[in-house]
Amino acid sequence: MSLRRTNQILGSSLVAFFLVVALTGLLWTPENPLAIHLQDKLMPPGPGHWLGTDEYGRDVLSRLMAAAGTSVSISTLTVLCSVFFGLILGALSGYCRGWVDRTIMLFTDTLLAFPSMLLALALLSIMGTNISGVIIALGLAYLPTVTRVVRGSVMSLREQDYIEASRLMGHPAGYTLLVHIIPNCLAPVIVIATSMFGSVLLTESALSFLGLGVPPPAPTWGNMLAGARPYMEQAVWLGIFPGLCISMTLLGINLFGDYVRDRFDPRMRGL
Amino acid sequence: MLRFMVARLLTAIPTLILVSITVFTMIRLVPGDPVTLMLGDNADQQVYDAMRHHLGLDQSIPTQMFLWFQALLHGDLGHSITTGEPVLQLVLHRFFVSAQLVLIAIAISAFIAVPLGMIAAWRQSSGFDLGVVITATMLMSIPTFWGGLMLLLFFGLKLGWLPVIGYVSIAQNFWSGLIYLIMPVASLVLHETGILVRMARASTLDVLRLDYITHARAKGLSDAAILTRHVARNAFGPTWTLLGLILGNLLGGVAVIETVFTIPGLGRLIVESIFGRDYPVLQGCLLFVAVTYVVVNLIIDLCYPLFDPRIKAQ
Numbered sequence: 001m002s003l004r005r006t007n008q009i010l011g012s013s014l015v016a017f018f019l020v021v022a023l024t025g026l027l028w029t030p031e032n033p034l035a036i037h038l039q040d041k042l043m044p045p046g047p048g049h050w051l052g053t054d055e056y057g058r059d060v061l062s063r064l065m066a067a068a069g070t071s072v073s074i075s076t077l078t079v080l081c082s083v084f085f086g087l088i089l090g091a092l093s094g095y096c097r098g099w100v101d102r103t104i105m106l107f108t109d110t111l112l113a114f115p116s117m118l119l120a121l122a123l124l125s126i127m128g129t130n131i132s133g134v135i136i137a138l139g140l141a142y143l144p145t146v147t148r149v150v151r152g153s154v155m156s157l158r159e160q161d162y163i164e165a166s167r168l169m170g171h172p173a174g175y176t177l178l179v180h181i182i183p184n185c186l187a188p189v190i191v192i193a194t195s196m197f198g199s200v201l202l203t204e205s206a207l208s209f210l211g212l213g214v215p216p217p218a219p220t221w222g223n224m225l226a227g228a229r230p231y232m233e234q235a236v237w238l239g240i241f242p243g244l245c246i247s248m249t250l251l252g253i254n255l256f257g258d259y260v261r262d263r264f265d266p267r268m269r270g271l
Numbered sequence: 272m273l274r275f276m277v278a279r280l281l282t283a284i285p286t287l288i289l290v291s292i293t294v295f296t297m298i299r300l301v302p303g304d305p306v307t308l309m310l311g312d313n314a315d316q317q318v319y320d321a322m323r324h325h326l327g328l329d330q331s332i333p334t335q336m337f338l339w340f341q342a343l344l345h346g347d348l349g350h351s352i353t354t355g356e357p358v359l360q361l362v363l364h365r366f367f368v369s370a371q372l373v374l375i376a377i378a379i380s381a382f383i384a385v386p387l388g389m390i391a392a393w394r395q396s397s398g399f400d401l402g403v404v405i406t407a408t409m410l411m412s413i414p415t416f417w418g419g420l421m422l423l424l425f426f427g428l429k430l431g432w433l434p435v436i437g438y439v440s441i442a443q444n445f446w447s448g449l450i451y452l453i454m455p456v457a458s459l460v461l462h463e464t465g466i467l468v469r470m471a472r473a474s475t476l477d478v479l480r481l482d483y484i485t486h487a488r489a490k491g492l493s494d495a496a497i498l499t500r501h502v503a504r505n506a507f508g509p510t511w512t513l514l515g516l517i518l519g520n521l522l523g524g525v526a527v528i529e530t531v532f533t534i535p536g537l538g539r540l541i542v543e544s545i546f547g548r549d550y551p552v553l554q555g556c557l558l559f560v561a562v563t564y565v566v567v568n569l570i571i572d573l574c575y576p577l578f579d580p581r582i583k584a585q
Contacts, residue, residue, distance in 0.1 A: 003401055007408075110289045114561050118523030118541070122557050125545045126300045202414055206527045209416050210542050225417060229531075232420065233428045243417030251412035258408075 008259040014252025018245075022072035025065030033058060033066040034217050042235045052237040054227065060237065063219040064245055070220050071249075074135055075200045079193050081139035082146050087189065089143070090150025091177050095158055101151075108144035116141045120203055121212065129212050138200050149192050153185035187264040194260045198253040205246050221246045276573055283569050290561045291343065295336055298554045305550050309352050348558070349551035358555035362537065366559065369529070369536035371441060372452065373521045376459035377514060384464045385510060388471025392479060392506075393498060403468060410465030416527040419458035423531065426454065436533045455532045459525075463517055470513050475506040504578045511578075515571035519564035 037057035045052040051060040093104040111119060119141040127133030157163060158181065166176045207213035208222030216223050221242040228238035306322045307314070314322075323329050327338055342349070348358035391403040427435040433454055441448035478484065479502065487497045526538025537556060544552040 003396075003404075106289070109286065110293050113286050113290045113565055114293075114557075115520045115523030115564055117520060117526075118557065118560050118564075121523070121526075121541055121545065122294075122297050122553075125553065126297060126302070128302070205414060206416060206524065209527055210530060212542065212545060225420065229420070232424050236424065239420050239424060243414070243420065246417060247413045250414070251409060254408050254412055 004259075004262070007255045011252050011255025011257075011259055014248055015256045018068060018249045018252060019072065021065055022068040025067070025069035026073070029059075029062035029065045031059040031062045033062040033219055035059075042231065042238075044235070045237055051241050052235065054224075054235075054238055055231055060224075060241060063224060064221070064241060067219040067221050067224060067242070068245065068249075070131075070214060070218060071201055071204060071222075074131060074138075074204050074214070075197050078135050078138045078142070078200045078204075079197050081135065082142045082196065083189060083193050085139075086143055086146025087150055087182060090147040091154050091182055091185075093147065094151040094154025095173065095177055095181065104147065104151075108147050111140070111144045112148075114141075116199070117203060117206065120207065124207065124212050129215055131214055134204060134207065134213050138203060141203075142196055142200065145196070146189065146192060149188050150185055153188055154181055157181050157184055191257075191261050191264050194253065194257040198250050198257065201253070202246070202250060275576065279569065279572050283565055286565050287562060290565065291340070291558060292336070294554055294558045294561065295339055297557070298550055299332070301548075301550065301553075303548060305352065305548075308548055343558075348555040351552045352549045353547055353552075358551050361540065361552065362555050362559045365535060365537040365540045366563075368438070368440070368534060369522065369525050369538060372455055372528070372534065372536065373459070373518065373525055375452065376456045376463065377518055377521070379456065379460050380463040380467050381510075381514060383460070384467035385471045385507070388468045388473075388510075389475045389498060389502065389506065391468070392472045392475035393494070393502075395476065395479075400472075404472070407465040407468040407472075410461050411469070412465075413462060414527075415458045415462045415524075416531050418461050419455065419528055419531040422454045422458055438532070438534045451532075455528050455534060458528055458531070459521065463521075466517070467510060467513065471506070471510045474509040475502060478502050478506040507578055508575070511571060511574070515568045518567050519560075522560050522563060 035058060037053070040049070040053050040057035041055055043049055043053040043057070045060075049059050049061070051064065053059055054063070089104050089108075093101045114122070120137045123137035123140055124133055127136050163176060163180055166180050167173075171179075204213055205220065205222035205225075208220040209226045211223070211226060213222055214220045216227070224242040225239065228235070228242070232239045306319060306326065306328065310319060310322060320329075327335055330338070346359055348362070350357055351361060354361075387403055391400040394400050423435060426433045434451055437451060439448045439451050441452070484497065484501060487501050492501075522537065524538070525536060526542050528534070529536040529539045530542070537560065540552065541556045541560075543549070544556060
C-alpha cells in the first residue's frame with residue numbers, strides 16, 4: 001500500500017515538474033534556445049551554462065526547456081485530437097450499430113493492422129515533416145485504440161435501463177449520447193489517454209531522433225539526441241540530459257498512469 | 272479446433288486486402304510527382320510522357336490498382352527509383368537483418384520477463400515483488416534509442432569493449448556478427464523486458480485470484496507444482512498476445528535502434544526511402560511490414576490452443 005502511495009506521489013511530482021518546465025519553456029528560457037555563439041561551443045556544465053552548451057554554443061538548459069514546451073504541446077494536442085474524434089467515432093459506432101458501426105470498424109481495423117510507429121512514418125511522408133504533420137500523423141495512428149475502447153463501453157451502456165428511459169422520454173439520440181452515454185464512458189478513456197500520452201511522447205521523440213519529426217533548429221528532446229551523436233565522446237552531457245528528460249517524463253507518466261488506472265478501473269486494482 | 276483455425280485464417284484475408292488497398296492509396300496521396308523526381312525538373316516533355324506511360328501513371332486509378340495487384344500476386348513490387356534494384360529483393364534482404372535483431376531480443380526478453388513476472392506475482396508485495404516492479408517501470412521508461420546511445424557511450428567509447436559502429440552479418444561471420452549484435456539487442460531487451468514483466472505479473476495476479484488455485488493449494492500441492500502446472504499456462508495468454516504486438520511494433524520501430532548502431536535493416540530502409548522519396552521502396556516496405564504484422568498476429572492466435580485447452584474445446 002505504501003509503495004503505491006510513494007509511486008503516486010513520485011509520478012505526480014515528476015509529471016507536475018515537467019509540465020511546469022514545459023509551460024515555462026513556452027514563455028521564457030534563460031537564454032535564446034536558437035542563438036548561436038560559436039566561441040562558446042561544447043562548453044561543459046558550469047556557471048553561466050548550467051547544463052553546458054552544444055556544438056553551436058547554444059545553451060543546453062534553454063534548449064531542453066523549449067523542447068519540453070514543444071514535446072508536451074505536441075503530445076497534448078495529439079491526445080486531445082485522438083480522444084475527441086475517438087469519442088465521436090466510438091459513440092456513433094457503438095450507438096448506431098448497423099452499417100455505421102461496420103464502416104467505422106472497417107476503418108479502425110485497417111489502421112490497427114499497421115504497427116503504430118509504421119503508420120506514423122507513412123502518414124508523415126504524406127503530411128510532410130512539420131509540427132502539424134506530426135500531430136495529425138500520431139493522432140490518426142492512435143485514433144483506432146480510443147475508438148474501440150469508447151465503442152466497447154457505449155455498447156454495454158446502451159443496454160442499461162436509464163438509457164432506455166432517456167430514449168422513451170423522447171430525447172433525441174444526440175442528447176442521450178452527449179448527456180448520458182459519453183460522460184459514463186470517460187473513465188476508460190482517461191485511463192487510455194494517460195498511457196497514450198506517454199506513447200505519443202516516446203513516438204514523437206523517436207520520429208524527431210530519426211529526423212522525421214519536428215525539423216531543426218527548433219529543439220525537441222529527440223532531435224537534440226540525434227544532434228548529440230557525433231559529439232558523444234567529447235561532450236557527454238549532450239547525450240545524457242535530453243535522454244534523461246525523456247526517461248524521467250515517461251517514468252512520471254507511467255507511475256501516474258498506474259495511479260489513474262487504479263483510481264478509475266477497479267478491476268485493475270493492485271496490478 | 273479445426274473450425275477455429277479455419278475461421279481465424281479466413282478473417283486474415285479481408286484484412287490483407289484492405290491493408291494492400293490502404294498502402295496503395297497512401298502512396299498515391301504523397302505529394303510530389305514521382306516522374307519529375309526521377310527525371311529532374313527540366314526534362315523533355317516527350318521523355319516525361321514516355322516515363323509516365325512506362326510506369327503506368329497515365330492509366331486511371333482503378334486500372335493502376337488492378338495492375339498493381341496483378342504484379343503483387345506475381346511477387347513483383349516494382350523497382351527502386353534510386354538504385355533500380357527489385358524492391359522485393361531489397362526488402363527481403365533488409366528484413367533478414369532486422370528480423371534476427373528483433374527475434375533474438377524478443378526471445379531473450381520473454382525468457383527473462385515471464386518467470387520474473389510470475390514469481391513477483393506469487394510473492395506479491397514482498398521485497399522481491401517491489402524490486403521487480405520498480406525496476407520494470409524504470410526500464411520501460413528508457414527509450415531504446417537513448418538506452419542504446421548510453422550503452423554505446425559506456426561499453427563502446429569509454430571502455431572500448433564492443434565495436435561502436437558497423438555491422439557484420441551473422442551469415443558471413445557468426446562470432447563477429449554476434450558481437451555486433453550485443454548492444455543493439457541489449458537496448459531492445461532492456462526496454463521490452465520492462466513491459467513484458469509487468470504484463471506477466473498482472474496476468475499471473477489475475478489467475479492467482481481464481482478458485483481453482485485456492486483448490487490446488489488446499490489439495491496440498493507444492494508452490495512449484497501450482498506455478499508450473501496451473502498458473503503458468505493460463506497466465507501466459509495475455510503475455511503471448513502482447514509478444515505478437517511487440518514483435519510487430521518493433522518491426523515498425525526498429526528504425527531508431529538501427530540508426531543508433533548503423534545497422535542496414537528494414538527500419539533504416541523505410542527512413543531512407545522517405546528521405547529519398549523512393550516511393551516504390553516505401554510502398555514495398557509498408558506493405559511488407561503490415562503483412563508481416565498481420566501474419567505474426569495470425570500465428571500468435573493459432574498457437575493459442577497449444578496452451579489454452581478451452582479454445583480447443585469450443
